[in-house]
Amino acid sequence: MRMSRGQHGRRAPRRGRLAALLAAAAAVAGLLAGCGGSDSSGSESNGLAAAPAAEVGSRSLDALRAAGSVHVIGRLTSTSNGDDISWDLVMAGDRTRGTFTDNSHRLEVIRVGQDTYIQGDRAYYVDIGESDAADLLADTWVRLTPQQADQYRFLTIDGLALSLGEYLAAMTGSVTSAELDGQAAVQASGGGIVLYAAERGDPLPLLIELSGTDNGRIEFTEYGSSLEVEAPAEWVDLAQLG
Numbered sequence: 001m002r003m004s005r006g007q008h009g010r011r012a013p014r015r016g017r018l019a020a021l022l023a024a025a026a027a028v029a030g031l032l033a034g035c036g037g038s039d040s041s042g043s044e045s046n047g048l049a050a051a052p053a054a055e056v057g058s059r060s061l062d063a064l065r066a067a068g069s070v071h072v073i074g075r076l077t078s079t080s081n082g083d084d085i086s087w088d089l090v091m092a093g094d095r096t097r098g099t100f101t102d103n104s105h106r107l108e109v110i111r112v113g114q115d116t117y118i119q120g121d122r123a124y125y126v127d128i129g130e131s132d133a134a135d136l137l138a139d140t141w142v143r144l145t146p147q148q149a150d151q152y153r154f155l156t157i158d159g160l161a162l163s164l165g166e167y168l169a170a171m172t173g174s175v176t177s178a179e180l181d182g183q184a185a186v187q188a189s190g191g192g193i194v195l196y197a198a199e200r201g202d203p204l205p206l207l208i209e210l211s212g213t214d215n216g217r218i219e220f221t222e223y224g225s226s227l228e229v230e231a232p233a234e235w236v237d238l239a240q241l242g
Contacts, residue, residue, distance in 0.1 A: 043201035048186040049177050056175055056188040057168030060197040060205040061161045064220070067204060068092065069227045070157065076216035089155070090222075095229035096155040109155065110141075112231045116149035117141045119232075133241075141232035145239045164208075168195055180206055 048056050064070065069092040077084050089098030089109075096111040105127065108119040122138035125131070144152075154163045171190030177199065178187040184199040185206060192212040198204045208218040 045184075045200055046198070046203045048197055048199055048203050049175065051175065051186075053171035053173050053175050053188040053190050054169050056186055056197055056203070057171050057195060058165070059203045060195065061165050061168055063197075063202045063204045065158060065161050066202070067157065067223045069223070069225055070220055071222035071225070072098075072160065072218060072220055074216060074218035076210065076214050078214050080213055090227050090229065091155070091157050091160065092227040092229055094156045094158075095227075097229045108141075109152065110229065110232060111149075111152060111155045112229065114146070114149070115231060116144045116152045116155070117232055117235055118144060137236060141235035143235050143237050143239075148238065167191070167193060168205075168208075171195070 046059075048059065051059070069090070072089045072091060073087070075084070075086040084101075084103055086101045087098060089096055094111070094113050096109070098109055100107045100109060105120065105124045107124065110117045119139065119141050120137075122134045125134040125137055130137070153159050171188055171193060173188065173190035175186060175188045178185045178196060180196050183206070185196045186199045186203075188195045188197070192210060194209040194211075195205060196207040198206060202223075204223055205220050207220070210216050
């Protein structure tokens with residue numbers, strides 16, 4: 001069995017597409033009720049309310065890169081084909097763990113440095129055209145080849161900020177003061193994107209909403225929390241399968 005990028009990719013382009021959707025949403029069910037970031041109730045205004053939308057976007061991304069760790073939950077639904085993609089990820093530097101749900105499939109993901117591991121059920125492998133490997137790989141951690149792992153390159157804080165940057169830093173709409181779950185925030189918009197960022201303390205992104213061809217939201221919480229992300233103890237190396 002050879003799981004090349006092309007073979008892995010009948011479903012995999014949707015994973016790659018998720019990175020594009022993440023970017024477009026500024027882009028793996030169960031959204032958090034609270035969208036707050038770090039506690040900034042006693043901090044001074046950071047000046048975002050007086051900034052143009054593009055500056056709000058770029059400053060919020062700078063704050064995201066400097067955050068150290070974050071919990072990201074999102075969901076995107078395509079109005080064109082009905083695809084429903086959600087994710088729940090914790091990120092700390094170049095380490096990430098979490099889940100993606102793409103319509104009927106749930107995929108566990110861990111990234112540690114340059115290594116990316118996934119775990120899916122038998123139905124997932126059957127659906128991507130790997131029926132012959134389904135029994136071997138189902139419910140087992142699998143380390144992707146570097147080529148396959150490239151489609152998960154946004155699974156770090158820097159990678160996520162990079163994927164969002166082209167969109168958030170190009171907003172040209174209005175900027176208004178807002179309140180999000182009791183937290184002082186700034187709302188900036190443009191091109192079907194609405195960004196809420198903290199108005200006090202570090203200008204961290206709190207929530208991104210998308211409307212248009214793809215509808216959804218991305219929530220950012222638990223900034224600066226202590227997160228442990230380790231590689232799986234046991235895994236199958238796809239590079240060794242021929």
